[in-house]
Amino acid sequence: MRGIITYVVTYENGRWVSRCPSGEVEGVGVASSLSQLERDLSEIHAWAWPENTPAVEFTFDLPEEVAGVVAAYHRQKELAETHARRAAELAVEAAKTLTSHWSEPDTARLMGLSKQRVHQLKVSV
The missing domain is CATH 3.30.160 (Double Stranded RNA Binding Domain)
Structure with a gap:
């Protein structure tokens, strides 16, 4: 089995x-x-x-009052993970788009990230 x-x-x-x-x-x-x-x-x-x-x-x-809290937590966790995945996709898109116009340091400042992170995003597939 x-x-x-x-x-x-x-x-x-x-x-x-x-x-x-x-x-x-x-x-x-x-x-x-x-x-x-x-x-x-x-x-x-x-x-x-x-x-x-x-x-x-x-x-x-589980008892209803506990089951409700657990279910609400799982729903919010799933939403947060979905949002985190979308934010990661947008970070790559933004880094690639912005660095096509400006330098990595300026892009980093615009995005609130380090220059190294912008470079990683820019070169990611």
């Missing part, structure tokens, strides 16, 4: 508990931390499927 096995994880009685709703792994996993739970499940996968060990993936079943 290769691929990913997804576990639904909850926090119960001071412990993280995993269940495999698809049935590839029976029973529940219990650990005091998520990293320990992931290590334990990875070891079970390696033992059960030594040739094609599937990865571990978690889906969290």
Whole structure:
């Protein structure tokens, strides 16, 4: 077996508990931390499927007030990453455009960057 096995994880009685709703792994996993739970499940996968060990993936079943905060964080993080990628693309475009008109030092001043960074942007592919 290769691929990913997804576990639904909850926090119960001071412990993280995993269940495999698809049935590839029976029973529940219990650990005091998520990293320990992931290590334990990875070891079970390696033992059960030594040739094609599937990865571990978690889906969290959290209380509504916590789940909302986590979901909002993930949405904002994704937006920030999208904006950062676009800003990086625009930095290259701006550096190449501006240096076709002015020197790298003047372009650096206009962009609020170092001369070295403008040069890196200008020569990037």
